[in-house]
Amino acid sequence: MSNLDDREVAKAAQALRVGNAQTVRVYDVPVVVDLAKCITGCRICIDSCPVDCLAVNPETKKAHMRHDECWYCLACEIDCPKDAITVKIPFLVR
């Protein structure tokens, strides 16, 4: 076996053992919140979401879509008392 092969054998074994590396990725998300209309302290849309993908954004104190896990069912949009939410069809679907 050549040196290159030996190295590959060692690296292949190491690839099985080594810990995970992670990165952060940006997603285009379907739920768009109008910050001017959204009421600070209101949690109606967050309660409505069947998949719990909405949350209060700690920076703006307003609702936002924290997880890209939308059923585009419109529960948040329909239940919002200020018409602050617009749900888009997710890009992969539209």
Place this chain on the structure above:
Amino acid sequence: MSEDADVIIVGGGSAGATAAIRAQERLPRGRVVLLEKAHVKRSGAIAIGMDGLNNAIIPGHATPEQYVKEITTANDGIVNQRAVLAYAVASYAMIEQLDRWGVKFQKTESGDFDVKKVHHQGRYVLPMPEGYDLKKILTRLIKRAGVQVHNRFAATRVLLDRGRVAGVIGVDVRTGEVSVIRAKAVILCCGASGRLGLPASGYLYGTYENPSNAGDGYSMAYHAGAELTGIECFQINPLIKDYNGPACAYVTGPLGGHTVNARGDRFIQSDYWSGQMMLEFYRELHSSNGPVYLKLTHLAPETLEEIERVLHKTERPSRGRFHLGRGHSYGSDRVEMHISEIGLCSGHSASGVWVSERGETTVPGLYAAGDMACVPHNYLLGALTYGQICADSALAYVPQVGDAAVDRDQVELERARILAPLSRPNGIPHHQYEYKVRRLVNDYLQPPKSENRMTQGLAYFTRLRDELEEVGATNPHELMRVAECAFIRDCAEMAARASLFRTESRWGLYHHRLDYPEKNDAEWFVHVNLKKGPDGEMLLSKRPVEEYVVPMTREELSGYQGLRVRAPENGALEATTP
């Protein structure tokens, strides 16, 4: 947290709502606890609403016996008729109850229920034009009854005391707190296994079913030792291409809409969802006549407005903006259709937890209702009706048995299992794990099925059990998702094993095997049941079909076998038998 209850209901969708309301009304001073992973106001399969009842048996239009025959035929004879009959007999009272609760049904000028024909044989479809009110009405009744509701609580296991129910354990998906609720009776109403196959769009949550219905109930019932049945009878539905809503022959059919191929020709006689219909749909889609479309272009503008009013407001209100985004309208464009990802759901097909006509599973104190309980083609009204039946059965059972003790070891093991992903913040993210399981489900389990492919798939699902130990979480939300990953993997393994066991083809596309293309009644006119064996592995068995309470002739049993439309040489349309 730890608390006691007289009865626990897991899941606050349609079945869970009526179970909780009924139980609390009958136990005014009792403690009825409803655990809901989402929030009861927008939970379950019909989070937004539903535009009609698909299986209303209304005196003057249909009888319970006719309905039992229709479903026996639609499910190729493999039904527990007693369970279907119990629904058929009790469901009209449920419609009257809903009417009193303020649910608006479509009525004729004379005030009768306006029932439509969609099924192959009888008339059972009752439109509910303001069906978006249903969730609001049920939520109000749950509150008014005084039910203890825990929203955002994900139940993960049924706790047992020597084989009978002792309670439920789960986790708050906002705080990560693990809790035990003790009770002698638990009613599982957790919905379908709707996050099993991967939608063709590739969007993980673009599923036909509400994605919060991840098969939790199937997995919890399995780990509690209950038998499941008909798992190989998958749910596959005809949907709008890319969009997760039904094109909706149920709504459009009675108004003149129908399914056509690319040549504009009709090819199925009945748009009622059955495996036989789906097989014809699949064949057409994969022939040179595909794609398949819903045709509405021939309808009058006011009819199209009526269709939009129902289809764009109730079950899938984002449908209108989907069509708009594509630049399509019903008047000028046909609606392209496709077949959905696979799922497990007795509401539409027959895959579920085995239940008696009283909603009992095979575990004492454990009941199941709705999409996860095997009463074939049970739909929304079946969930509402069986929720009540289960509440009555559970309340009759509780006083008859002594206290059940929670097993400390089981609690500590489960607490450790739920929280383990938090010890791996750099573990595999849940969405990557989930994508892999569900992609493999598509690769190896999507019909048509074969032994070689499914055996290969099973090897991957077994390996994925080990890989689950690598999945990490950094917050309670992700803990819920990892718990769901385990449910999804369990359901994938069940789907593979049950499908491998039944070496014949049945239910059209739902269990179409390339290596056993024929139906074999001599060996397989039986239920296939699955449960956890003594070694902790899945154990399969045949369960005989009980003698019918509504006798069927041979002709009646084969009534769904000729759904394809054919234009023979004399020009007349007639049905073919394969």
